[in-house]
Structure formats: structure tokens, C-alpha cells
Amino acid sequence: MIAKIAAPSDVAIEFRGVNYRINDIPARVIVSNISLSISRGETLVLLGRSGSGKTTLLKLINRMLAPSQGQVFVEGRATTDCDPIRLRRGIGYVIQEAGLFPHFTIAQNVALVPTLEKWDSARIATRVEELLRLVGLDPAEFSARRPHELSGGQRQRVGVARALAAEPPILLMDEPFGALDPVTRAELQREFGALARRLNKTIVFVTHDIREALLLGSRVALLHAGHLVALAPPQDFLRLDHPEVHAFSACLDPSDGVTQ
Amino acid sequence: MTPWNFFLSHRSEIFHATLDHLTLVVISMDIAIAIAVPLGMLIVQHRHLRTIALGIASVFQTIPSLALFGFLIPIPFIGGIGRRTAIVALVLYALLPILRNTYVGLSGVDPAILEAAEAMGMTTTQILLRVRLPLALSVILAGVRTATVITIGVATIAAAIGAGGLGTFIFRGVAMVSDSVILAGAIPAALLAIFADLLLGLLERRLKVI
Numbered sequence: 001m002i003a004k005i006a007a008p009s010d011v012a013i014e015f016r017g018v019n020y021r022i023n024d025i026p027a028r029v030i031v032s033n034i035s036l037s038i039s040r041g042e043t044l045v046l047l048g049r050s051g052s053g054k055t056t057l058l059k060l061i062n063r064m065l066a067p068s069q070g071q072v073f074v075e076g077r078a079t080t081d082c083d084p085i086r087l088r089r090g091i092g093y094v095i096q097e098a099g100l101f102p103h104f105t106i107a108q109n110v111a112l113v114p115t116l117e118k119w120d121s122a123r124i125a126t127r128v129e130e131l132l133r134l135v136g137l138d139p140a141e142f143s144a145r146r147p148h149e150l151s152g153g154q155r156q157r158v159g160v161a162r163a164l165a166a167e168p169p170i171l172l173m174d175e176p177f178g179a180l181d182p183v184t185r186a187e188l189q190r191e192f193g194a195l196a197r198r199l200n201k202t203i204v205f206v207t208h209d210i211r212e213a214l215l216l217g218s219r220v221a222l223l224h225a226g227h228l229v230a231l232a233p234p235q236d237f238l239r240l241d242h243p244e245v246h247a248f249s250a251c252l253d254p255s256d257g258v259t260q
Numbered sequence: 261m262t263p264w265n266f267f268l269s270h271r272s273e274i275f276h277a278t279l280d281h282l283t284l285v286v287i288s289m290d291i292a293i294a295i296a297v298p299l300g301m302l303i304v305q306h307r308h309l310r311t312i313a314l315g316i317a318s319v320f321q322t323i324p325s326l327a328l329f330g331f332l333i334p335i336p337f338i339g340g341i342g343r344r345t346a347i348v349a350l351v352l353y354a355l356l357p358i359l360r361n362t363y364v365g366l367s368g369v370d371p372a373i374l375e376a377a378e379a380m381g382m383t384t385t386q387i388l389l390r391v392r393l394p395l396a397l398s399v400i401l402a403g404v405r406t407a408t409v410i411t412i413g414v415a416t417i418a419a420a421i422g423a424g425g426l427g428t429f430i431f432r433g434v435a436m437v438s439d440s441v442i443l444a445g446a447i448p449a450a451l452l453a454i455f456a457d458l459l460l461g462l463l464e465r466r467l468k469v470i
Contacts, residue, residue, distance in 0.1 A: 062379060085381045089381035099377075100373075116381060
């Protein structure tokens with residue numbers, strides 16, 4: 001028997017033999033036999049087609065889902081041993097279309113977790129201003145607005161600010177730039193890349209876009225039909241020999257798919 | 261006697277009947293809202309209760325109103341002749357539109373918003389009270405508006421079991437075969453309904469979140 005070793009301090013998130021299935025009849029296996037360590041401060045990109053199980057992996061981290069088998073450890077503690085509410089307040093979460101509350105102002109949206117955590121109002125106000133500046137929005141102009149008055153890109157910036165509000169060490173991002181137009185997307189990817197390097201957070205980033213994965217990831221994990229099929233830093237990723245890696249790298253080939 | 265002459269000679273009586281009618285409607289609506297909105301919040305969280313609650317509320321709505329008033333008379337405590345029985349019947353009628361709209365409004369919130377709320381570490385109760393409810397308010401109010409208009413109409417029938425209100429004139433007019441007397445009840449009832457509809461419609465737009 002293998003002795004249990006406490007997770008080394010440089011591991012922020014660890015999957016140990018994780019399966020997740022939905023108990024329909026017949027049962028559907030969504031992810032299977034995932035073992036993966038995510039180091040503190042790295043940006044791990046989960047890449048895969050729709051339905052490959054990447055969003056499921058993300059939701060297993062903040063216990064929006066619980067593993068059917070195996071365990072997920074966050075900062076050395078199994079998520080199933082944690083109070084899910086406490087766990088989630090310590091993990092930032094950004095989704096496609098931002099999911100901002102339409103009945104809240106921008107400032108109230110950003111202040112959500114600090115408000116839930118009952119920070120005093122002066123501290124919240126300072127923090128909100130700081131965050132809006134961080135994501136490139138002028139607090140004087142945007143604080144009192146409502147989400148529907150902003151563009152998609154601006155809303156997504158607010159989504160990032162909201163996720164960072166209570167200074168979580170971990171940030172989960174589910175195709176955050178997926179719904180944006182290509183120009184805004186490229187702009188946000190660049191800015192976010194710079195921001196991520198500066199913030200030194202552990203980031204798990206879900207995307208189906210190989211360019212985005214190679215641009216933002218310190219490592220890229222490729223999922224295919226619920227299995228982890230490749231894991232490598234961006235510079236080595238394209239050299240891996242796996243049909244699914246080839247399928248994704250084909251998307252990068254400029255001559256491919258262009259009809260003359 | 262022309263309707264206008266009848267109206268002038270009975271204006272104080274009509275005014276009091278209108279007030280009685282309005283009282284009947286306001287009390288019934290308050291009770292119906294106090295039951296249906298919390299019940300709607302409950303069935304959003306507990307799926308197995310949903311079919312039962314909506315089913316029971318629908319059944320009340322299908323009972324012809326005059327029959328419902330009649331059924332209630334012999335029931336102890338809530339029954340008998342008079343206003344109390346009428347209020348019970350009106351509440352039962354108003355439940356369905358409010359309950360259904362509360363449920364639809366609360367469950368119709370954009371899944372992305374609910375996912376974000378859950379992921380930010382909001383509890384189920386916090387999500388219900390701070391996210392679902394404010395976003396559902398205009399839909400709930402639309403249900404209240406429908407129920408109010410229905411209740412103003414159905415409340416005229418309450419006069420049949422001695423609850424007073426504008427129905428008194430209608431029943432009297434039918435017995436006397438006098439259009440003037442019927443209109444003395446029907447016109448104020450219609451005006452009440454139109455006025456309530458406009459007022460609540462205004463409020464509904466006010467509460468709408470983009």
C-alpha cells in the first residue's frame with residue numbers, strides 16, 4: 001500500500017483518479033480516470049471539442065459537481081470534505097457571456113463576493129475601484145451603469161473583475177472570450193495574458209480554440225471523449241503524436257480550409 | 261328610468277357598493293399573494309411539490325364560480341353566508357395566475373446568471389431572494405394583474421351569497437328585468453377592472469429588469 005503523502009505546497013489543484021458519470025440509463029461517462037496536478041501560479045488550459053468533458057473538470061474543482069469516483073484536492077483538501085459555499089468563495093469563476101446580474105449595477109456586480117463575505121462598505125468601494133481600473137474600465141464612468149448598457153467585451157471585463165474581487169488564489173474560466181467578436185477577443189486575450197502573468201494566480205482556463213490555448217497556457221491539457229489524451233507546455237504541444245492533437249493542430253495550418 | 265337617472269338617484273348606494281367591492285377584492289388579493297408567492301418560491305426548490313401545487317390551483321380555477329360559492333356555504337368555519345365565504349372563494353380563484361407566474365418567473369432566470377451565482381458561493385436561499393426574486397418581479401406582477409382583473413369580475417357573483425358589492429345591483433337588475441339596474445353594477449365593475457389593469461401594468465413595466 002502506498003503511504004498517503006500530503007500534497008506538496010506547490011500544487012494548488014490535484015485530480016486523483018477522477019471519474020464523473022451521470023446515472024441515466026444507460027449511465028453516461030463524462031470524464032474518466034483523470035489524474036492531473038496543477039501547480040500554483042500556472043495557467044493550465046483545458047482544450048477539447050464540445051462535449052469532451054472540459055467544463056465538467058472545471059466544475060469538479062469548485063464542487064459545482066462532485067466526482068463519482070476519485071477525489072479532487074484544492075490546496076491539499078478534498079473538495080468533498082469542504083463546505084462548498086466556503087470553497088467557491090475562495091475560487092474566482094468567469095463564464096461565457098459573463099453571467100452578470102442584470103438588476104445590479106457594475107459596482108454591485110463586482111462587489112458580489114465581498115458583500116457576501118460582509119466586508120465593510122469603505123473597503124468594498126476601494127476594492128471595486130481598484131478592480132475596475134485593473135480590467136481597464138474607468139470606475140467613474142462604469143460603476144453606476146447596468147450590464148445591459150455595456151458591450152460584450154466590457155461585460156467580460158466586469159466578469160473578470162468580479163471573479164478577482166475577494167482575491168481568490170484560484171481562477172476558473174469557462175470559455176470566457178468565446179462569445180466575443182474576433183477583434184475584441186484578441187484584445188482581451190492579449191490583455192488577460194498580461195494580467196495573468198502579473199497576478200500570479202492559479203488559473204484553469206477552458207477553451208476549444210487551439211490558438212487561445214497556445215497563447216495563454218503555461219501548459220495545455222487536451223481532452224477527448226472524457227479522457228486526458230495530451231498534456232504539454234505550448235512549445236511542445238504540437239509535436240505530440242496523438243490523432244486529436246493532429247486534429248487540433250490542423251486548425252492552425254493557414255492553408256487548411258481556405259478555398260481559393 | 262334611464263340608466264343615467266338611476267345612477268344619479270342611487271349614487272351614494274352605488275358608491276358604497278363600489279367600496280365594498282374594492283374591499284372584497286383587495287383583501288382577497290392580499291391573501292392570495294401571501295399564499296401563492298411563497299408557495300411559488302417553494303415549488304421552484306422542490307420539484308415534486310410542483311405538479312401537486314399547480315394541479316390543485318388549476319382545479320379551483322375550473323370550478324364554475326357560482327358553484328364554488330355554493331360549495332363553500334355548508335363548510336364549517338370558512339363557509340356560511342357573507343363576506344368571509346366570498347373571500348375564501350376569491351382567494352382560491354386568484355391562486356393559479358399568481359402561483360403559475362411566480363413559478364415561471366423564478367424558474368425562467370437565465371441559466372448563466374444562476375450558474376455564476378452558484379459559482380460565486382451564494383447559498384440557495386441567497387440565490388432565491390437576491391437573484392431569482394428581483395428578476396422575476398415583473399412576471400409575478402403580471403400574474404397579480406391577471407388575478408386582480410379576474411377577481412373584480414368574479415366578485416360580482418359574491419353578491420349571490422350575501423357578500424355585497426357591485427353584484428348586488430346586477431342580481432337585483434336581473435330579477436327586475438331592468439338594464440338600468442344591471443348597468444349600475446356592471447359599469448363600475450368594468451371601470452374598476454380597467455383601472456386596476458392600467459395601474460398594475462404601469463407598475464409591472466416599472467419593475468422590469470432589462
